[in-house]
Amino acid sequence: MIVYETLRMHPPVFFFLKEAGVDTPLVSSDLVVPAGATVIMSQRTLHMHPKLYPDPHVFDPERFSSANSAERHPFAYIPFSAGMRSCPxxxxxxxxxxxxxxxxxxxxxxxxxxxxxxxxxxxxxMVTANGMRIKLLKR
Ligand code: HEM
Known part of the structure; x- marks a missing residue:
């Protein structure tokens, strides 16, 4: 759940581009993406949508409990993209x-x-300009 939540807030690949092969009507509106158009899709923007993830800037691994995940559309979480050309x-x-x-x-x-x-x-x-500093305490 911690890994999932980390990849929600900080997807290393935070956008991808796709070319529409055919005229593609959008489910969400009356718009049609014309064949040949390049669509830029940002999983970071999607993952920060407050309707899908209330208080999106709060790190909360419980979002990915089985019960909470079951309520979400599978494409609401796509750090590895989705569909035929998703990450192998x-x-x-x-x-x-x-x-x-x-x-x-x-x-x-x-x-x-x-x-x-x-x-x-x-x-x-997405990377950091100044590394990733943590403290490790031997158990
Ligand atoms: C946390 C780690 C990773 C993340 C977040 C990630 C994410 C992604 C995403 C979002 C895409 C789709 C890009 C696009 O549509 O433009 C992709 C494609 C791809 N990934 Fe990953 N990836 C990860 C690790 C890996 C690893 C470990 C491998 C290989 C061992 C890999 C191999 C590939 C390949 C070959 C593609 C291209 C697939 C295609 O175009 O058909 N990825 N990845």
Whole structure:
């Protein structure tokens, strides 16, 4: 749930582009995306929508409990994109994240460095300009 919430607030890939192959009517309005148009879609914007995620700037892993997740549309959470060209590395990435984090927290307590404020860099993917400082306390 912590990994999911982190990827909601800080999706490393925070936008993607798709070209409409055919005229595509939008479900949400009367607009039609014409064939050939490039659509820019931001998962970060979607993940911060207060209708989908109340108090979106609050880090709350409980959003991803089974009960709370069941109420959301599957496409309301797309850090790995969705559909035919979504990320094929999704399972590998999630497994690597979970095994690495569990190995670290087995041996260390992770504490924030109160003097550190990450400077987000919005390039092709989201990174920080000043690294990622944490404190590790040996268990
Ligand atoms: C937390 C880690 C990762 C995130 C958030 C992520 C996210 C994404 C997203 C959003 C896309 C779609 C981009 C687009 O439509 O323009 C994508 C595509 C892709 N990802 Fe990942 N990815 C991650 C890890 C990985 C890993 C570990 C691999 C390989 C082992 C991988 C391989 C790929 C490939 C090959 C594509 C292109 C798929 C295609 O165009 O058909 N990704 N990823």
């Amino acid at each position: 590395g999704r399972k590998f990435a999630m497994m690597s994240l979970k095994t690495t984090i569990s190995k670290v927290i087995w041996n260390f307590q992770i504490l924030p460095d109160e003097t550190y404020e990450p400077e987000l860099l919005w390039g092709l993917s």
